[in-house]
Amino acid sequence: MGESSSIFERIEKKYLLDETQLRQFEKIMGPYMELDEYGKYTVLSMYYDTPEHILVRRSVQQPKPPYKEKLRLRSYGVPSDDTTCFVELKKKYDGIVYKRRAAMPLRDARRYLAGTWKPEKETQILKEISYFLSFYKGIRPYVVVAYDRRAFSSKFGQPVRLTIDERIRVRDTDLELAHGDGGTPLLPPGHYIMEIKIEGAMPLWMSRALSELKIYPHSFSKVGTFYTVSNTAEEGWKLYV
Numbered sequence: 001m002g003e004s005s006s007i008f009e010r011i012e013k014k015y016l017l018d019e020t021q022l023r024q025f026e027k028i029m030g031p032y033m034e035l036d037e038y039g040k041y042t043v044l045s046m047y048y049d050t051p052e053h054i055l056v057r058r059s060v061q062q063p064k065p066p067y068k069e070k071l072r073l074r075s076y077g078v079p080s081d082d083t084t085c086f087v088e089l090k091k092k093y094d095g096i097v098y099k100r101r102a103a104m105p106l107r108d109a110r111r112y113l114a115g116t117w118k119p120e121k122e123t124q125i126l127k128e129i130s131y132f133l134s135f136y137k138g139i140r141p142y143v144v145v146a147y148d149r150r151a152f153s154s155k156f157g158q159p160v161r162l163t164i165d166e167r168i169r170v171r172d173t174d175l176e177l178a179h180g181d182g183g184t185p186l187l188p189p190g191h192y193i194m195e196i197k198i199e200g201a202m203p204l205w206m207s208r209a210l211s212e213l214k215i216y217p218h219s220f221s222k223v224g225t226f227y228t229v230s231n232t233a234e235e236g237w238k239l240y241v
Contacts, residue, residue: 019192048141055070067093069132071139084104085103089125142172154203170226186226
């Protein structure tokens with residue numbers, strides 16, 4: 001489920017849409033985009049951070065830092081111990097996203113990230129992740145983020161990937177992916193996060209549609225929003241809607 005490659009390098013732009021904007025955009029993109037092979041599914045991600053929350057604090061820093069990184073354990077659907085999950089190291093520099101991911105059963109991923117187990121064969125990607133784990137002392141599970149996603153790919157021409165996330169929910173207790181996809185809603189009903197992932201220039205039809213519907217790039221971090229809300233009196237959605 002989801003993207004199966006181990007290495008990604010691309011531009012990713014996020015947009016915050018209301019119900020009307022989403023429906024209008026879907027009509028325009030119909031001739032150009034189609035649901036990919038996975039269609040609609042639920043994504044669960046456990047994000048890791050230090051006791052001082054170094055990684056999330058950096059992600060919400062103003063002005064925005066040119067370099068950010070994060071570590072997460074991702075599953076597609078609620079996993080069991082035998083389910084293949086993905087340990088992902090994601091870095092962003094100067095607007096370009098670089099992602100490394102390693103697949104392994106949940107039981108092994110849990111032990112690997114806790115520092116109590118290592119794979120027999122350490123690939124270059126695992127070496128990068130292991131270095132990250134050793135560099136950030138005391139890194140541990142911070143929050144679980146879940147959402148329902150629809151994924152689209154271009155029908156022809158330039159390869160473009162587009163995802164629409166809804167019912168984003170977060171929890172900082174019961175930090176175990178196998179325990180379900182529940183959590184506190186981060187956005188009000190009728191609001192969505194759309195992400196466009198491209199390796200080059202945006203297709204002309206897409207650029208025109210976004211402009212026509214007044215849909216503008218919107219910096220949105222699910223974990224960063226949760227952290228900000230947890231440390232202020234704000235409700236999560238009021239930060240963005």
